[in-house]
Amino acid sequence: EAGVAQSPRYKIIEKRQSVAFWCNPISGHATLYWYQQILGQGPKLLIQFQNNGVVDDSQLPKDRFSAERLKGVDSTLKIQPAKLEDSAVYLCASSLGSGANEQYFGPGTRLTVT
Amino acid sequence: GENVEQHPSTLSVQEGDSAVIKCTYSDSASNYFPWYKQELGKRPQLIIDIRSNVGEKKDQRIAVTLNKTAKHFSLHITETQPEDSAVYFCAATPPRQLTFGSGTQLTVLP
Numbered sequence: 028e029a030g031v032a033q034s035p036r037y038k039i040i041e042k043r044q045s046v047a048f049w050c051n052p053i054s055g056h057a058t059l060y061w062y063q064q065i066l067g068q069g070p071k072l073l074i075q076f077q078n079n080g081v082v083d084d085s086q087l088p089k090d091r092f093s094a095e096r097l098k099g100v101d102s103t104l105k106i107q108p109a110k111l112e113d114s115a116v117y118l119c120a121s122s123l124g125s126g127a128n129e130q131y132f133g134p135g136t137r138l139t140v141t
Numbered sequence: 142g143e144n145v146e147q148h149p150s151t152l153s154v155q156e157g158d159s160a161v162i163k164c165t166y167s168d169s170a171s172n173y174f175p176w177y178k179q180e181l182g183k184r185p186q187l188i189i190d191i192r193s194n195v196g197e198k199k200d201q202r203i204a205v206t207l208n209k210t211a212k213h214f215s216l217h218i219t220e221t222q223p224e225d226s227a228v229y230f231c232a233a234t235p236p237r238q239l240t241f242g243s244g245t246q247l248t249v250l251p
Contacts, residue, residue, distance in 0.1 A: 060239075069147075069230050069241030070185065083238050085142075118184065126234060127173030127192060132184040 029053065031133035033119050039139045045107035048136045052100070052121030058082075059096055060130065061104050062118040070118055076102065077125055109140045143168040145233050147242030154221050155250050162245045164231035165213045171233040174207060174214045179244075180227045188229075189216070221249045 032051040040046050052059050057078050062070035073092065075083040078099040087094070091110070096102040106113055116135040122128040144167040154160045166174075175190035191198045191205045191214065198205050202221075207214040214233075218225055226249045231242040 067244070069232075069244050071241070072238055075238065129175065129187050129190065130239065132186070134184050 031119055031121055031131055033117075033133035033136055035136055036134060037137050037139075039141065040109055042111055042140050043108040045105065046109055046138065047103055047105045048117050048119075048138075050102045050104070050119030050133060052102070052119070053131055056121035056123055056131075057099070058122045058125045058128070059102050060120040060122075061094055061102070062120065064116045064118055064135070066115070073104070075125065082125060106138075109138075111140050114138055114140045143171060143233055143235055143238065143240040145231060145240050145242040147231050147245060149245060150243065151246045151248070153248045153250060156221060156223060158221055160216075160218045160221055160225070160247055160249075162216045162229055162231070162247070163213060164215070164233075164242050165211075166233040166240075167212065168233070168235045169209075169212065170235040173234045173239075174205070175232050175239075176205060176216050177230045177232065177241075178227045179230065185230060218247075221247075223249050223251055225249050 059076045061073045064070045076096040094104045119133040120130040172193040177185035179185045204217040
């Protein structure tokens, strides 16, 4: 089966600019996650969707980050305006359901903010 | 929320030796404990997981043990090989959110 797809793979922007990332989960996976992974750290959950509804966005910096999952399939994560500390790899993952289900990760988008 | 601590942060072993990575968690409601392997520049991939109703699980050279009373779980890799070199992350999930540890850089020396 096809895995989780993400684009772009790399992005370099200047601070205060905006950027958007796209994710296409594994077909049939109801749950979609966006993680931020700063170099040398474990992934940190930003937002979790169940179908097209938000389950958890407690760690999403809502003043600059937004995400949506239209029609319960693809998802986009946007940062506006970007800060230097947003430099990280943004990982999308999906699973059949929430909780105790294996999460499958995409290749990630490496964001560099200069 | 859940807090997961992982030790050690770096681990070097000789090829053929065993490696052990330990994690503790804080939320007694956590019931699923996966381990992910992440090679440099690649995505995290699940290598083994354990649920709270099981104390130990083994898959070839990899095993995981869980002590619910003490709230800790460990990854054991036996007969290590150079291709085992990577960053390993433990994680724990209460009913909804997966929380990752900070990672262990494992280096297997030939």
